[in-house]
Amino acid sequence: MRMHDDQLTVTPETVGALIAEQFPQWRHLPVTELRSQGTVNAIFRIGDGLTARLPLQPGDVASIRRWLRSEAAAGRELASATRFPTPEPVAVGEPGAGYPMPWSVQTWVPGVIATDDDPGDSVAFARDLARFILDVRSIDTGGRTFTGGGRGGALRPHDDWVQTCFDRSEQLLDVPRLRRLWERLRELPRGDTPDVMNHGDLIPGNVLVSGGRLAGVLDVGGLGPADPALDLVGAWHLLEAGPREVLRAELGCDDATWARGKAWAFQQAIGAGWYYVASNPAMSRMGCRTLARILADKSR
Incomplete structure (x- = not known):
């Protein structure tokens, strides 16, 4: 099923x-099309060592090209900083063969996505995830700060979107209880905590697993400075209660940062639940499971 009204059709023949x-x-x-939970790109494997990523929606060609070059720079920056495999940029392609957008080629990272090989009960995986987050945080921001778009700044500017999600989720979730929780989460103060580098999207579809351990991390284009709590969304998207506490201890999270991480996971999950219920059921299930974990949590 198509996820977007204006979604482009991309086939292996087009990529070839x-x-x-x-x-x-x-x-x-x-050229082999890959089943993906991604909502932005169609993914194709090229031989054994490469992947092609083609935007699913049309847009301004120059803007998309700039984004792909920014994504490539982020990929190089992350690959040099973490002990875990991440995709590295290889090339940026141009429109052609009936496809109207720029596109990219990256290295292939082996592993199984965490949706298909659930690491939620693995303490070893929780420790690996903490090491990855610490690796990312070790990257120097170089004076960069959060740009003000998307997740990673203040929580309250997301209130209109969250309220829309509540309205669309009445048949799917315990909305009254979620509304009460969001009223508390949206008020969490950021204080003067400086921005650190974050991956920005640690959801199961971007995390690769092998033998209950972290095998690699995908979708690196969101790498950037933000609230140190942002990558804590992975604690709720990926881990059950016991391993989640292990991750918290490994990171040395204070109560305020931990609570904001829960809030960012809530903001992401409440949109995924209803929006993808028909077009991307795995993303929808992720959102609902994350919200269930948040509601079940008794920590402060």
């Missing part, structure tokens, strides 16, 4: 034609 036109050194490699 783009490769033949623009990167003929790879034209002999097989």
Whole structure:
């Protein structure tokens, strides 16, 4: 099912034609479409070592090209900082072969997405995730600060969106209870805590697992400065209560930062639950499970 009204149709044949036109050194490699929970790109594997990522929605070509170059820079920055595999940029392609947008090629990272190999009860995985978050935080912001768009700044500016989500979730979730919780979460103060670098989207579809351990992390384009609590969304999207406390201890989270991490997970999950209920059921289930974990949590 299509996730977007204006969604582009991308086939292996299209990707093969783009490769033949623009990167003929790879034209002999097989192109395989990958099942993905992603909502932004169609993903294709090229041979054994590469992946192509093609935006699913049309947009301004110059803006998309700038984003892909920014994503490539983020990929290089993250790959040099973490002990865990992440996709590294290889090339940026141009419109062609009937496809109207720029697109990118990255290295392939092996592993199984956490939706298909659930690491929620793994203490070892929780420790790995904490190490990844610490690796990301170790990257120097270089004076960069949060830009003001999306998650990672203040919570209250997201109130209109959350209220819309409540209205759309009446048949799916315990909305009265969630409304009461959000009234508390939205008021959590940020204080003067400085921004640190965050991955920005630690959801199961972006996390690779092998043998109950963290095998790699995908979708690195959101790397940037934000509230130190932002990457704590992974505690709620990925972990059950026991391992979640292990992650908290490994990170040395104070109560205020931990509470804001819960709030950012809430903000992300409340949108995923209803919005993708038909078009991307795995994302919808993730949102609902995360909210259930938050409601069940007794910590402060």
